[in-house]
Amino acid sequence: MARQTRTAHPSILPIAENRCPMGGILRIAYKLLVNDRTKYAALLIGITFAVFLMIEMTSLFAGILARSSATVINIGASVWVMDPAIQTVANTIPLPDYVLDEVRSIPGVKYAVPLYSGAALLKLHDGTYQAVNIVGLDDTSLFGRPLLDTGNIEDIFAENAFIAVKDSEFYKLQNPAIGTEFELNDHRGVIVGIAHVSSSGLFGVPTLYTTYNRALQYVPNPRFTMSYLLVEPKTPADIALIKQQVTADGYLALTKGEFIDKISNFYKYQTGIGTNMLIMTVISFIIGLSISGQTFYTFVIENLEKFGALKAIGAKGRELILMILFQATFVSLTGYGMGVGLCALIIWLARLNLPDYAAMITYGNLGLAFVMVVVIAGISSYVGVRKVLRIEPFDIFRG
């Protein structure tokens, strides 16, 4: 058959100004999708459920990681000096006193103060015992002190004085007020202030602040007592030198961010938490992909003859691809929004009953779930597009 140069037929008019380039086709695609209520519901449920699981899992992980670094975040020091074997902020390895003098002698150090952080058992007013975390602040500077809601910070120097932190664990101290008394190793303690911090701890115990020396006095300690040294450099540029000098002395100096990363990495890679969360997230992704992929595939298959009829009438391949991509994108984004909303709702409900529920929706979680939803939509629509492009209008005639 002789071939001539292929050209568009001259009788076919260009698109007039009042015409709607793609809106009508997308509207057909939208109606085909949402009017098939059973499949639309199945698609939405699949994606919503998958997004919910992915965000819930990663939010729990993010919450755990954030809480694991609560002390670092709340104290807020620029540089932390510690034993190199430290893995988390909670498991302290006390430093000898001379390290404080050495660090203070490093050029570029504006000041350096000791910090005590340790666990203790409190005997409450009604005779019950409650584990607490005691934070001892440098007596001279009170560096790292929390913001007080009630009381005066000077009162921390009063006899037996402690400041209670009003976080999600506060109720475990039986909601103390100023003047509430307790016992710590047979020492009398008195609440002189109620403070708040930006992050609650991971292990579900309340926190009490006092001075460094009172902490040593009240809590039994080994030979060395300094949990950490908190260092403020003169300028950010001095941090490198400080780290270098501290390392030369056989210890480790980390910036606040580095210390948080170190703690996060421990929970991610040295415990089973990170692996379990990853497995759960992957399973959520597979569930979402299976449900939505299979349902979308069935949806396309059921409409395959109709797509073939559209092709016969005059729809172009790219228009059919656009319809399928639109359907996959629409259902995915709707499911994504519903999944995020459901997750936020569940976390809110959980916190009503469990104030220390460690879940935190971050932009990272949302971004990860979004990428996974895009992958689900991409794979689902790819299968559909392949099918639709393969259908021949001639098949419609053949029946």
Next chain:
Amino acid sequence: MANVAIAAEQINKWFGEGEARTHAVKDFSFEANFGEILYVVGPSGSGKTTMLSMISGILRPNSGTVKIEGTDIWNLDNDALAEFRLHKIGFVFQDFHLFPRLTTAENVAIPLILQKRSWDEALKEAQVDLEIVGLKDRAQLPPVKLSGGEQQRVAIARAIISRPDILILDEPTASLDGDTGRNIVSFVRKNILTDQRCIVIVTHDSRIYEFADRIVKMEDGRLMGVDKEKLDAQ
């Protein structure tokens, strides 16, 4: 010649390779004119549907030419051919192929929507065409709520909404009972056929032969030059 709507010349189509090769349409030539209803009849497997697909720009022949209003349609590229079908040819499929999730009016409006006409404008014109086929009051119903005959009328309304010069009906009575089938074709004859339109109907339903202007018979992929009177007598 000016009255010729479709001119097929020496078209051939075969499927498969080697021993499995089937020569479905053999050296088929014919002309269909404006203002006439042309029937293509013949037994199953005679090549009617294959021929119909080739003359309507859906299945590329292995050889031969098909001209519609003087345009060699198989020299158009795929997009141009799709546009040509969209503007020049209306299809009524054997199984109607209506979208069950759209309303009747939306089904009818599809060709105009594919032509990038606005949604509202397309639906407005769909209402007009539904009135032509006597289904104005069914516009908002889904096709599944309609009877077989009504669905056929919806398919016809969809086929004519873009005012095509060529209308192709594939076995229009196959899914309908005898009276409904006759009524549909009679309706097409009275209301859809114009001097500027050519209608080609593939059928093997002898009960509707009376509505044809010309009838051509296919057998074993070849055109048998049979006129209407001879078939009427059968």
